[in-house]
Amino acid sequence: MATLADSFLADLDELSDNEAVVIEEEDVDAGNMEEDVDGEMADIENLNYDDLDSVSKLQKTQRYVDIMQKVEDALQKGSDISNLGMVLEDDPEYQLIVDCNALSVDIENEIIIIHNFIRDKYRLKFPELESLVHHPIDYARVVKKIGNEMDLTLVDLEGLLPSAIIMVVSVTASTTSGKPLPEEILDKTIDACDRALTLDAAKKKVLDFVESRMGYIAPNLSTIVGSAVAAKLMGTAGGLAALAKMPACNVQLLGAKKKNLAGFSTATSQFRVGYIEQTEIFQSTPPSLRMRACRLLASKSTLAARVDSTRGDPSGNNGRALREEIRKKIEKWQEPPPAKQPKPLPVPDSEPKKKRGGRRLRKMKERYAITDMRKLANRMQFGVPEESSLGDGLGEGYGMLGQAGSGKLRVSVGQSKLAAKVAKKFKEKNYGSSGASSGLTSSLAFTLVQGIELSNPQAHAHQLGSGTQSTYFSETGTFSKIKRT
Amino acid sequence: MSYVLRTLRKKREVDTIIRDTIDKVLVLRFGRSSDPVCLHLDDALCKSAREVSKFANVVLVDIDSDEIQVYASYFDITFIPSTVFFFNAHHMKMDSGTADHTKWVGAFHKKQDFIDVVEAIYRGAMKGKLIVSCPLPSERIPKYQLLYRDV
Numbered sequence: 308m309a310t311l312a313d314s315f316l317a318d319l320d321e322l323s324d325n326e327a328v329v330i331e332e333e334d335v336d337a338g339n340m341e342e343d344v345d346g347e348m349a350d351i352e353n354l355n356y357d358d359l360d361s362v363s364k365l366q367k368t369q370r371y372v373d374i375m376q377k378v379e380d381a382l383q384k385g386s387d388i389s390n391l392g393m394v395l396e397d398d399p400e401y402q403l404i405v406d407c408n409a410l411s412v413d414i415e416n417e418i419i420i421i422h423n424f425i426r427d428k429y430r431l432k433f434p435e436l437e438s439l440v441h442h443p444i445d446y447a448r449v450v451k452k453i454g455n456e457m458d459l460t461l462v463d464l465e466g467l468l469p470s471a472i473i474m475v476v477s478v479t480a481s482t483t484s485g486k487p488l489p490e491e492i493l494d495k496t497i498d499a500c501d502r503a504l505t506l507d508a509a510k511k512k513v514l515d516f517v518e519s520r521m522g523y524i525a526p527n528l529s530t531i532v533g534s535a536v537a538a539k540l541m542g543t544a545g546g547l548a549a550l551a552k553m554p555a556c557n558v559q560l561l562g563a564k565k566k567n568l569a570g571f572s573t574a575t576s577q578f579r580v581g582y583i584e585q586t587e588i589f590q591s592t593p594p595s596l597r598m599r600a601c602r603l604l605a606s607k608s609t610l611a612a613r614v615d616s617t618r619g620d621p622s623g624n625n626g627r628a629l630r631e632e633i634r635k636k637i638e639k640w641q642e643p644p645p646a647k648q649p650k651p652l653p654v655p656d657s658e659p660k661k662k663r664g665g666r667r668l669r670k671m672k673e674r675y676a677i678t679d680m681r682k683l684a685n686r687m688q689f690g691v692p693e694e695s696s697l698g699d700g701l702g703e704g705y706g707m708l709g710q711a712g713s714g715k716l717r718v719s720v721g722q723s724k725l726a727a728k729v730a731k732k733f734k735e736k737n738y739g740s741s742g743a744s745s746g747l748t749s750s751l752a753f754t755l756v757q758g759i760e761l762s763n764p765q766a767h768a769h770q771l772g773s774g775t776q777s778t779y780f781s782e783t784g785t786f787s788k789i790k791r792t
Numbered sequence: 793m794s795y796v797l798r799t800l801r802k803k804r805e806v807d808t809i810i811r812d813t814i815d816k817v818l819v820l821r822f823g824r825s826s827d828p829v830c831l832h833l834d835d836a837l838c839k840s841a842r843e844v845s846k847f848a849n850v851v852l853v854d855i856d857s858d859e860i861q862v863y864a865s866y867f868d869i870t871f872i873p874s875t876v877f878f879f880n881a882h883h884m885k886m887d888s889g890t891a892d893h894t895k896w897v898g899a900f901h902k903k904q905d906f907i908d909v910v911e912a913i914y915r916g917a918m919k920g921k922l923i924v925s926c927p928l929p930s931e932r933i934p935k936y937q938l939l940y941r942d943v
Contacts, residue, residue: 651843651844651846652844652847653846654846654847655847655914655915
């Protein structure tokens with residue numbers, strides 16, 4: 308059994324390799340591993356134990372005994388309305404409640420440890436049970452009922468588990484690979500189960516006590532989220548004043564499970580919800596609205612906690628009003644949107660047409676642009692009569708087309724401005740700028756065959772350049788006028 | 793159809809509505825609700841009244857009422873139904889290829905035709921014209937013969 312325990316321990320991969328090595332070397336019967344009862348680490352403990360008492364020490368502690376005693380007394384005394392005049396923190400009952408909160412967290416951890424213990428021991432008998440029954444207390448009850456029995460038809464599990472699970476358990480038990488436990492192991496296991504159940508009962512008592520007192524300590528908060536959740540929130544926050552000081556985003560996350568252990572899937576993890584998840588309002592909202600509802604609940608419960616911490620409204624009316632508000636809001640979210648009405652047509656010509664720009668549009672517009680030839684024909688020189696198609700002033704006038712000094716009659720299709728730009732870029736890219744980037748860059752084309760070519764592709768494009776375009780600083784411009792002096 | 797569009801029976805009502813419709817085309821349908829062509833027209837008017845509501849106002853005038861006979865003779869209404877268009881209390885004429893430009897005689901083939909006509913009138917009116925040309929092709933325009941008094 309020692310080797311079995313060792314191999315199981317080695318399988319637990321939560322701890323680093325160092326620790327695992329240390330464990331293997333340790334003496335098995337020593338059972339002197341320090342257990343970590345710290346509430347923060349919910350990870351699986353790596354313990355080497357044989358005796359229950361070395362594992363679960365809580366029930367022996369003085370603190371536990373004291374608090375349980377006080378709780379019993381208080382529960383028996385029944386509800387007595389503590390004097391409201393006293394400041395909350397001085398009330399001895401309040402202190403008891405704070406202790407109870409801490410204790411309930413400790414009890415929970417303790418139960419987990421005991422559950423591990425039972426599970427490890429019972430693995431020899433019925434290994435599959437731990438994957439069928441997850442809840443620690445249910446598991447303990449089932450183990451106690453089954454005991455060392457090999458035939459599950461003789462065991463009555465009614466009331467402990469849902470019927471479907473009972474069926475699955477019975478079927479699995481008939482094909483299990485386990486063997487009956489030796490006597491002392493069985494005793495220890497049953498002992499552990501008993502202890503787990505007593506701890507569970509104690510926890511319930513503690514929680515009941517806190518819940519009953521919640522109504523006096525924080526009436527508004529308990530109206531909104533319910534006394535159990537309110538008690539948990541207060542416990543985790545460390546008091547009503549501390550809870551009131553927290554911003555609502557923190558309240559939302561109180562009690563949220565830590566990041567998942569390595570290797571476990573995060574697909575099922577509820578994102579960023581804490582104890583608020585257990586309130587009935589949250590449970591009753593449809594899943595799609597749950598995140599919004601959670602935020603809403605957290606904010607309103609923070610407000611209620613603030614009211615309670617200053618004892619502003621002992622009757623709980625504020626809480627009820629907030630709860631009503633929350634309910635109304637959630638209902639409103641679930642309303643279907645209003646039906647669409649067909650819109651009337653807009654007034655004609657009221658919206659200015661959206662004009663687009665861009666290269667594509669410019670190219671398209673060039674197809675319909677006025678050509679140079681037409682431009683020349685539209686203009687006339689001063690004092691010079693124009694020629695016309697039918698001669699003598701009849702027919703269409705030719706304007707400056709064909710007149711001396713304006714170029715040829717046949718105006719070739721000049722390159723459009725866009726094409727000129729493109730050609731220039733192309734030339735620069737291919738032949739490189741010859742260093743001169745300012746002023747009068749001439750397009751010297753060095754071709755291998757014909758030697759130096761002087762070409763000026765902008766000649767026609769700039770014949771009719773716009774008046775506003777300055778040719779003085781133009782990069783592509785040419786000499787505008789050369790006079791012989 | 794009268795539950796959707798207003799029907800006027802008094803001269804004063806017609807006056808007020810012509811005066812009070814500002815910056816919107818006023819469509820006055822002269823007709824009676826028992827006539828089948830009139831019903832056809834009314835149907836188109838009802839369905840498009842809401843769509844055109846931002847730049848037009850559609851109103852029905854019952855031609856059988858006594859006070860309205862004044863208008864019937866003023867506008868020279870002989871065919872039922874006849875539709876007269878106003879904009880800012882000016883009477884708008886439309887050249888649709890028929891003999892009478894002052895009114896629209898008959899029903900429309902489709903809702904869209906009516907909307908097109910109203911839009912054309914609106915555009916023309918906003919430009920300051922008092923007569924516009926009809927945007928519909930001639931097959932969609934109901935044809936009729938004008939009766940002269942002695943012929």
